[in-house]
Amino acid sequence: MGARFTGKVVLVTGGSSGIGRATARAFAAEGATVVVAGRNEQRLAEAVRDIGGDASAVTVDVTDSADVARMVATVVDRHGGLHVAFNNAGILGTPAPAADLAEDDFDAVVRTNLTGLWLCLKHEIAHMRDHGGGAIVTMSSNIGAHRRLPNMAAYAASKAAVSALTRTAALDHIRDGVRINAVSPGATDTEMSLRPGETAADRAARMRESVPLGRVGATAEVAAAVLWLASDEAAYTVGHDLVVDGGAAA
Template sequence: MGARFAGKVVLVTGGSSGIGRATARAFADEGATVVVAGRDEQRLASTVKEIGGSASAIVADVTDSADVARTVETVVARHGALDVAFNNAGILGEPAATGDLREDVFDAVIGTNLTGTWLCMKHEIAHMRAHGGGAIVNMASNIGSHGRIPGMAAYAASKAAVSVLTRTAARDHIAEGIRVNAVSPGPTDTGMSLRPGETDADRAERLKSALPLGRVGATAEVAAAVLWLASDEAGFTVGHDLVVDGGATA
């Protein structure tokens, strides 16, 4: 295992489960001091326990600007820096045809995935630009800019917007030493890629024919892409949206 993030302080939103948890663990395995944020205190605590070392948690809701500001302040107060942020928190929302989508579902999905990602960047950038820069990776999805799945209008629109937000932010802030990129996974092995009522075995069967690679992605495979984007190895990679989807949108 390498040590690409030795001495670095990394914030992972939505770090209490799934891809966020796996990525937080991967950063820690490569030497980072990791802080995970999310709304559920118990699940955050179990992530922190699993990672061990200097990992810690902050209970915060990314839809709330004051909460996000407090999160960045707390990370810096605890560890003296914020070098890397993975803005991963997101929700799927109940699938429905575009004309049948409930307004509260649409607002919640946009509020979490798009506004939440922007609020995170806003407060992270405020710190990073005053302290020599940093790296930000946003969580988009292959369903956004790259694919189309019926019943997913709010989610897809929110994630396509994250890809655009990423490119714009990258241009806006690279001169301040802040590299912004995004990752766009396809179906990854968390509860979010299970259709209503589907088991892991059902999903495996569905993906055999639905994906060129024929299987679900591992959370570690997404984590590997995030770590590369956040690392110095990707120093010339700016505003990129890295698709990690087993060929689904190839």
């Protein structure tokens, strides 16, 4: 096991479950002091137990700027700094044809996936640029900038915007010492990639047909990409949007 993050303080939003939790575990396994953030205290506590080491939690609703500012301040107060952030919190919304999407649902998807992620960038960068810089990875998706699927207009629009936001923010802040990249997974083994009523076996059959590699992605495979983007090995990688999807958008 490498130790690319020894001495680094790493914040993972949406770290209580799924890809976020797996990535937090991977950062901790490589020496990082990890803080996981999300809305649900109980799920965060479970994640902290699962991650082990000196992992801890902070509650946040990423759609609330004051809450996001408090999250960053809590991490800095607790550990003396913030070196790496993985802005991963996101929701799928309720899939429907574009004209039939509920207005509240459309707003919630954009507010969480795009505005919430931008608020995290805003408050993280404000700290990092005054304290020696840092690395940030944002969670996009292959749905959006890379491919489109029916019934996913709100999600696709929010994630395409995350891809564009990430690349623009990377240009804006690389000379502040803050290196920003995105990861764009395809269907990954969490509940989010199960269609309503679908079992894991049904999804496996769907993946055999629809993904060139023939299977769903593992959370650890997304985590590996995030850790590389956040590591010094990727020091010359700026404003990249790394697709990890078994070839679905190739």
